Amino acid sequence: NAGVTQTPKFQVLKTGQSMTLQCAQDMNHEYMSWYRQDPGMGLRLIHYSVGAGITDQGEVPNGYNVSRSTTEDFPLRLLSAAPSQTSVYFCASRSTGENIQYFGAGTRLSVL
Amino acid sequence: KQEVTQIPAALSVPEGENLVLNCSFTDSAIYNLQWFRQDPGKGLTSLLLIQSSQREQTSGRLNASLDKSSGRSTLYIAASQPGDSATYLCAVRGGNYGQNFVFGPGTRLSVLP
Numbered sequence: 001n002a003g004v005t006q007t008p009k010f011q012v013l014k015t016g017q018s019m020t021l022q023c024a025q026d027m028n029h030e031y032m033s034w035y036r037q038d039p040g041m042g043l044r045l046i047h048y049s050v051g052a053g054i055t056d057q058g059e060v061p062n063g064y065n066v067s068r069s070t071t072e073d074f075p076l077r078l079l080s081a082a083p084s085q086t087s088v089y090f091c092a093s094r095s096t097g098e099n100i101q102y103f104g105a106g107t108r109l110s111v112l
Numbered sequence: 113k114q115e116v117t118q119i120p121a122a123l124s125v126p127e128g129e130n131l132v133l134n135c136s137f138t139d140s141a142i143y144n145l146q147w148f149r150q151d152p153g154k155g156l157t158s159l160l161l162i163q164s165s166q167r168e169q170t171s172g173r174l175n176a177s178l179d180k181s182s183g184r185s186t187l188y189i190a191a192s193q194p195g196d197s198a199t200y201l202c203a204v205r206g207g208n209y210g211q212n213f214v215f216g217p218g219t220r221l222s223v224l225p
Contacts, residue, residue: 033212035215040121041201042116042201042214042215042218043156043215044145045212045213045214048212050211090155090156096211097160099143099144099146099160099163099205100146100158101146101158101213102158104155105154106153106154106155
């Protein structure tokens with residue numbers, strides 16, 4: 001069972017570079033979301049999607065873009081990386097009929 | 113705005129002790145509350161989920177309670193083991209965040225052999 005798969009696991013960027021964090025789930029979940037986790041803080045919601053073609057902003061959306069062209073994939077794009085975006089990023093999914101969220105293993109991003 | 117806090121931030125206990133982790137939230141209009149475990153360098157694993165209409169949930173040595181009116185939840189771990197060492201996070205869904213979860217900062221637990 002693959003569950004929620006995130007790639008890459010680690011990434012180092014220079015300020016101003018762009019990149020896409022990939023997230024895929026094979027559970028046919030409608031709801032997907034992206035969080036960032038910083039030391040001493042809980043996970044903070046960046047963007048979320050309730051289904052293909054539908055996305056919305058979370059608590060900390062600035063500097064990030066998302067799209068949801070398929071049910072399975074929910075990529076997160078950093079258009080111009082900044083040191084403040086150094087963090088661990090988690091993707092999660094759940095069925096709208098369920099309450100339990102399933103998390104990926106995370107992407108550890110450093111922006112120099 | 114929903115805010116979630118967890119006390120203590122870190123806890124170290126000898127093996128075999130029973131322990132309680134605390135979670136507080138400011139908006140009592142929640143849909144449910146979920147406790148997660150996070151091992152170093154790993155993602156989150158769901159431990160227990162309590163619906164707003166429930167008072168507690170149990171799974172093995174874990175028991176989670178919910179007092180919605182006071183905005184509190186506790187996670188009780190019986191007969192702790194070194195394998196329980198991890199960070200425990202609580203998250204609430206509902207209130208101003210609707211269908212999204214708001215997370216606490218976590219409690220880092222170390223169980224010493």
